[in-house]
Amino acid sequence: MKLWGGRFTKATDKAVEEFNASVQYDCRMYAEDICGSIVHATMLAREGIISADDKNAIVHGLKEIYRQIEAGDFEFSAALEDIHMNVEQRLTEAVGEAGKRLHTGRSRNDQVALDTHLYVRKEITGLAELLVRFQKSLLAAAKKNSDVIMPGYTHLQRAQPILFSHHMMAYFSMVSRDFKHLRFAWHMADMMPLGAGALAGTTYPLDQTYVAERLGFASIYENSLDAVSDRDYIIAFLEFAAGTMLHLSRLSEELILWSTAEFGFIELDDAHCTGSSIMPQKKNPDICELVRGKTGRFYGHLMGVLTMMKGIPLAYDKDMQEDKEGLFDAVDNLKFALTVYADMIDGMIVNGKRTRQVLEEDFSNATDMADYLVKKGLPFREAHAVVGRAVRKCIERGIVLQDLSLDELQAMNPLFGADIHHYLCIETCVRQRKTYNGTAPESIARQCAAAETVLEEECRQIDIWTAVTNRVYAVLQ
Numbered sequence: 001m002k003l004w005g006g007r008f009t010k011a012t013d014k015a016v017e018e019f020n021a022s023v024q025y026d027c028r029m030y031a032e033d034i035c036g037s038i039v040h041a042t043m044l045a046r047e048g049i050i051s052a053d054d055k056n057a058i059v060h061g062l063k064e065i066y067r068q069i070e071a072g073d074f075e076f077s078a079a080l081e082d083i084h085m086n087v088e089q090r091l092t093e094a095v096g097e098a099g100k101r102l103h104t105g106r107s108r109n110d111q112v113a114l115d116t117h118l119y120v121r122k123e124i125t126g127l128a129e130l131l132v133r134f135q136k137s138l139l140a141a142a143k144k145n146s147d148v149i150m151p152g153y154t155h156l157q158r159a160q161p162i163l164f165s166h167h168m169m170a171y172f173s174m175v176s177r178d179f180k181h182l183r184f185a186w187h188m189a190d191m192m193p194l195g196a197g198a199l200a201g202t203t204y205p206l207d208q209t210y211v212a213e214r215l216g217f218a219s220i221y222e223n224s225l226d227a228v229s230d231r232d233y234i235i236a237f238l239e240f241a242a243g244t245m246l247h248l249s250r251l252s253e254e255l256i257l258w259s260t261a262e263f264g265f266i267e268l269d270d271a272h273c274t275g276s277s278i279m280p281q282k283k284n285p286d287i288c289e290l291v292r293g294k295t296g297r298f299y300g301h302l303m304g305v306l307t308m309m310k311g312i313p314l315a316y317d318k319d320m321q322e323d324k325e326g327l328f329d330a331v332d333n334l335k336f337a338l339t340v341y342a343d344m345i346d347g348m349i350v351n352g353k354r355t356r357q358v359l360e361e362d363f364s365n366a367t368d369m370a371d372y373l374v375k376k377g378l379p380f381r382e383a384h385a386v387v388g389r390a391v392r393k394c395i396e397r398g399i400v401l402q403d404l405s406l407d408e409l410q411a412m413n414p415l416f417g418a419d420i421h422h423y424l425c426i427e428t429c430v431r432q433r434k435t436y437n438g439t440a441p442e443s444i445a446r447q448c449a450a451a452e453t454v455l456e457e458e459c460r461q462i463d464i465w466t467a468v469t470n471r472v473y474a475v476l477q
Helices: 014-020 021-045 051-071 081-093 106-146 165-191 207-213 223-228 231-259 284-311 318-348 352-360 367-373 380-397 406-412 426-431 439-474
Strands: 149-154 157-163
Touching: 021 051, 021 081, 021 106, 021 207, 021 318, 021 439, 051 081, 051 149, 081 106, 081 157, 106 165, 106 223, 106 231, 106 318, 106 439, 149 165, 149 352, 149 426, 157 165, 157 352, 157 426, 165 207, 165 439, 231 318, 284 318, 367 380, 380 406
Parallel strands: none
Antiparallel strands: 149 157
16 A cells, blocks of 8 residues: 555555656665654654654664665665655654654655755765865866976967976866855755745745755755755756866866877876787777766766756756766766775876976977067067977977077077076976966965865865754764
8 A cells, every 4th residue: 555545545556556666766765764753753753743652663664674675675666656655654653653644744745855965964074075086186186287387278289388297286276166066065965945835835834944954954945845946056066067077177188198108108006007908009098988988977967967957847846856876876976986086196196207398399489589589579470489489490300499599590680698498497487377277386385285285175165064963863873
């Protein structure tokens, strides 16, 4: 007998029952479901809606169910549709009439919203820790390779010399923005929907403030229709996840390129690569390729929820059951990606000799030659033309700018002086870019110092989120 079956005269079609069920994936929210039910039952007793004895039986039974699920001794049933009805049915079997009183004053609509809010907050806490771990790896790689100079690229063509640490700190900055997006996702999830009922609230004198405080929510939804139909917090989380994977995918592309023989800039640790079943010499960056490939999947999850929500009238509709599988998949894959990428960056070996060799064989210092002439008084556009002709002459002769003699340079423009070859030195090119966010060593040192401050602030935020999360799940003990 379905818990909602009183109005029906026929059993649910088996195929419909299976299609309608969500327990095969929402069962992962069992801890959230039980936490919410324990606090809900406690509040009902405080308000005199159920007896203290019923509350004690419910809480004891729910904690026992939690232990059974943790131990793998709980069999979920698709006939009971979802995690909520599976838990409630088992509770009623265990404690009798008291179990039937648990659902007083709530609907599965506000119950599933509560579970998902709690779940998203919990996963945000864990992912925040992984983000910081990854940022620390990027910062450590920057410091470890502080003297390595490499080509900077535009259009995937060598452009200007930069420090390798500058490149790593660019990704640090990207991930710092990801953390800000994660803060927003927490803020969106940090509202308590329980008490909204199916859509219109409830006739029972619920103490929603008590429930919100016990479950660590900063606020309660102002509107019950909104409370049961809002999935903006899931969209915000998936936007964060998609943005983070975008950044990991960009890094993946560079790690793949840099580890080729053609580039030879880095070598990834064997632990993060695979071989070929036919070609014995191969060392493939498969993990980078998988992360790059899975990024599209994250975009799909985000677009799926956005598309699902776009035509839903208020309040709850069954379409909204489609909000979870993409969410759960994004959580699982992002956890893996962040974990393995922190380890990958830690184990990466940078070939500074190769990156410098490349710079000595190209024209990455051409802009510096133009800047030299500008500082001597030549308008930039004229200086640009002079250097362009110098580059063309070098290409014709198979040499680089450093190989041109002073006489040859002065024949192109008399403003060239004896110091020009020092000015074109790769180290000089890097040292002179002292702007606030430039690639000069002192600029990178400032960025690294600022990064330490960012990490400290992020860790303080994680401590706050962790305290909230721990307090919520302490009710299971």
